[in-house]
Amino acid sequence: MTDLLAGLDDGQRGAVLAPSGPVCVLAGAGTGKTRTITHRIARLISTGAHPVSEVLAVTFTTRAAGEMRLRLRALGVPGVQARTFHSAALKQLRYFWPRSVGGSLWPVLENKMRLVAMASRRVGAGTDTATLRDLAGEIEWAKATLAAPDTYQQAVAATLRDTPVAVETAAKVFAVYESIKSESEQLDFDDLLLHACAILETDESVAREFRARYRCFVVDEYQDVTPLQQRMLDAWLGGRDQLTVVGDANQTIYSFAGASPKYLLGFDRKYPEATVVRLERDYRSTPQVVTLANRIIAGATGSAARLRLKLTAVLPDGPEATFNEFPDEPAEAAAVAGQIAARIDGGSPASSMAVLFRINAQSEAYEQALTAAKVPYVVRGGQRFFARAEVRQAMVTLRGAAQQAGAANGQADDPDAAAVDPELVTTVRRLLAPIGLSDDPPPAGALRDRWDSLLGVVSIAEELADAEATAGLPQLVGELEQRAEAQHAPSIDGVTLASLHAAKGLEWDSVFLVGLTDGTLPIQHADTPEQVEEERRLFYVGVTRARTRLAMSWALSRTEGGRRSRRRSRFLTGLAPDLPVGSRTRAAGRCRICGGPLATPAAIKIGRCENCPSTADPELVEALRDWRRQRSSDDSVPAYVVFSDATLFAIAERRPTDADALLAIPGIGRSKLDHYGTDVLELVTRTR
Template sequence: MTDRLAELNLSALDPEQLRAATAPRGPVCIIAGAGTGKTRTITHRIAHLVSGGYVNPDHVLAVTFTSRAAAELRERLTMMGVARVQARTFHAAARGQLKYFWPKIVGDTPWRLLDNKFALVARVARSAGVQTDKTTLKDLLGEIEWAKSSLIAPEDYPAHIGPDRRDCPVAPEQFVRIFEGYERAKVTPEGVLMDFDDLLQSMAGAIEADRGVADEFRSRYRTFVVDEYQDVTPLQQRLLDAWLGDRDDLTVVGDANQTIYSFNGASPEHLLRFSTRYPQATTVRLFRDYRSTPQVVDLANNVIGRATGRMAGTRLQLEGQRPAGPPAEFTEYPDETAEAAGVAERIAALIRSGVKPSEIAVLYRINAQSAAVEYALDSAGINYQVKGGEGFFQRGEIRQAVSALGQAARREQARAKLIVSGDAAGADDTTADGAADDASFAGTGHLVGQVRAALVPVGLTPAEPTGAQERARWQSLEALVNLTEELAATTPGLDLAGLLGLLRERAQAKNPPKVESVTLASIHAAKGLEWDAVFLIGLVDGTVPIRYALKGSHSGEAIEEERRLLYVGVTRAREHLELSWSQARQPGGKANRRRTRFLDGLVPWEKERDEQRAREAASRPGRVKGAPKDACAVCGTRLTTPEQRILGVCEEHAKEMDQVLVTELRSWRSALAKQRGVPAYVVMSDATLRAVALKAPTTPQQLVQVPGIGPVKVEQFGEDILGIVRNYS
């Protein structure tokens, strides 16, 4: 056994990784921070269990969050000589299991995967008397998926709207009718339609209800590994519980600091309570960050270190292991256009310094933020790709390229047959049709040369062409060649036929190669990825945290998830990290935006700027010493208008108050004025609302001190105002 373990090179693991990889069979919880080598740890744990004779590889099921992660896990295990382990997503695993067990569960009634849920939901909505557009249909489907993944029945949904901060697109009773109608409509005379949640639900139900199915499944799979465990939904946990039964041979890997999918029903509770459920579990915390420089790691620690609420105690303090790098950059721009142009300029500088475009990413909170950056990059002549757009293997040029490779593979097979039959002349003829002879492949490898030759008719030229469309096509083809080089290097003896098989698996796993262009992506879409340089843009309150996270009685939890989202964005960077925000949306617009609260105290130059402003204000003539009612509370400048005196600050510092809070206070005032049938100013003046936003009182005693609010208004409106302030502070 020692010799076999030596082949795994366990000496390459750090002490924590080694402890996790070699832990005994049974429950193991690996708390793996960003960049701490969790995939290496998982693969070595599986390989250790297999090579040590503790488990049969055919009895291991590893579950990942995405198809791309599953494909990467399979590739790594294959390279380690552990090829028979199953690595799938929850849905892919359940689909395969259901196909096998369906006849035993249901009999001859056929089922098929529902490939167009939109059409079905639209039909059901119309029958329920609800007229919907495409956007509403997407929202309806999203709510149905959330409810099913959260194990919430249609009739119970209305009770969860408030506590779970659901934004129901129609009246709750209408949604219940649509949800129930959708479930009924999937049972047809031709058979049963299954959506992805049904796969999990049906397989869990089958194991729970049928002892024969349970025994057969559990005799097949006995050891389980679950990645990204902080993001499992209640439905996924139910299926996992069904798989396990009363066994505990389970390894989970996760990080509560990276919980960012609560809106989809994901919950970190199972990770947080793992040691309670399994008191005998081995728990290992991976904290050595091998991805990012100490400068990036320090900022990440500072961002998440201010977390509050139930997960504050789960923080993992990362320790950077890489050499020092440049400090994180913080930039404030006058408007979004200037921000996009500035980011494009910085990207161009990085590319000139030697950073590959494929190692640069621009990340944002919402997809709509990409528009200005796309224009700026295009104007600067910088290639980019928007993650979440058309898939690499679905592009027209790649489809043509794969077809050309298929033809080349068939020619190679025909040539091999002719050689075996002794027809050397015929074999020579087969190389003349669009292919080069073996000598032309010298220096680049035989397979890579074959691929390049096959792609010449499709548009692969020796040099990158001009023109946006032609350049994009060439980039895709060149990326396919680069992928071939990677696969050939890790798969000895790979030929064209084998390459096509690997490409098909990559296409199914949605695992494209790197294209030499800058990546634009939402922070959610960037989860699990990393780049040498990352630009986090649009970091203003109302975007990060997103506006809807600031509303409602449960806004505290939502705001903390937004903090974790920024943490995930920061930890995507290996070396260069730049964070930016703009004061206005449009050029010349009002500079009333507030930089995200999550960077409070973390922007080095802000303290110096504020001190400089105070020094300048102190030297201005007109400051009235000893007369606080007539002087700005921030800088001491003389107040010259009644509104400035009410606010207690000058015009310059009035601009810095929380505009998001002012907007919400105005909405509250408008609703109250409408209810009472009086003008809005009768309830409270704009100046008083701005004073509330500036002072941000949290108690009745503090509120009564705000200019324009006395004891009567505190008694009438105090509870409402303080509640709004607490939600937005």
């Protein structure tokens, strides 16, 4: 037991030592909740309160369940069942179904889309991929909230849910889907919980056997349970109270999928004798990040405020968070890519950084900017922009239209010579309208995701039209194909691009929170106070992903040169300094030649606009290249690992005379200064 308590703080120790009855652990971000609950489980087993076979721990992802099993094994209790809700229900159904229902367990659908499409056709609804995804999502939400086909519409009205498809249509499709599934004797993912609940609730012998086996339950991320999952938990417990729940109401971000914090918030009312422990010592982030997170969540309202946690940082001080405003999204993306490239050149691993955004469609600008900066990246929780079905379809549509235009002009074999389209952007919008680009955005859902992606294609057309007034469809198709090819380069160890939802449960040394404008965060369709508060919690989750460095930014226009009509997120009020409209970031800086803003990674690194005259000494550039070639050979590393070309040019232009001046050049950190600083400064001195 001494070993199980070693290294725990007072809150963690209190949770581990609490009796085996009802326990609620309110665990803030970075407070060591997984360590706490695994040590609690191990302690309950080691003291004889429960044998290994009686404990069932459930969480929400297979990754989290796997991590829990690994930690329990390291603590000497490898036999504990740690599963997701659905995995646990499936195991129970396989065992009890033949006895309670009869015959073999019905097969579980790997993908419900085929049956949703059949149901949609029968009621005359749409069968395009986006509509089917939205219909499937509505069915999943209905089941998660315990709504049946005949009560779905009332449930939508009661929750003020903004449905992506017509409520009447979704209800009809839901009813026919359930009928088809039942007739074919198949189960979907949500049926696992529904049927497991039904068996435990109606079959006394099964319930007795199950409850004799499992007597102690631990539930992680309890703020995100759905009514269906709570019903499953209640069926497992059967009125008993040997339950430990762990959660943080500040991190409830899945209400759109049916999750509700009310079970966490009401735990001490349901179990008046419960032990409630608060974990508020943050071991993940610096005081600067923690203070900012506390200020964000302090503005929250609603029922969650009663159990609000105030984090206390344990780590030493780090840099202050930065707040940066840009004239447009391309400039914002270029500046972020430039900062990332500089940090990589300074010795930071690409995998230690993440760019987080509200919606997946925002990733395209950062994929493009990072590619231009030759920075590897990985997209988490979504497809790369040019891999999305709607973007591929848009490219096929535009390619076909370009070929037809060329053929009509007798120039099919020479696309660059095809007739120029005087209104490229208007033409692109017209061509993409039949595949989902309406004038007004659809409600939230797959159709909105599709619309956002198609709007991204339009923005590329706008960029091309601004840069090349005579560009037509053939030139646009060529531009799209070049970008698609460049951004499909494989990358393994790279900067993470992820939505805020996909980033939950993860952490990085450096986090860039981008696109922080009203209408994006909070999202435009967040109409009610409850929905706005969930957006605030999503912002809080994003901030608390950062260990050391946090950069927040927003752009006043979507396209380069566009009207600057956006305003920064209301959540930044009182956090970010009041910046003059169109101001640039300190990190991006201004050109030392003309004083203008620096908008590309290369310009940021060399400290001047790319079209301003270079002040680099050709002799010094050549000397630096010779030195780099020799040093890379001596160290058996590629030349760019020593210094990139952009860093060499920056050295040659700025001609640093001491270590501080060398450190001020983006791409040179303390590690590179220690390795190469003496050589570089000697070269600069010799060529004066």
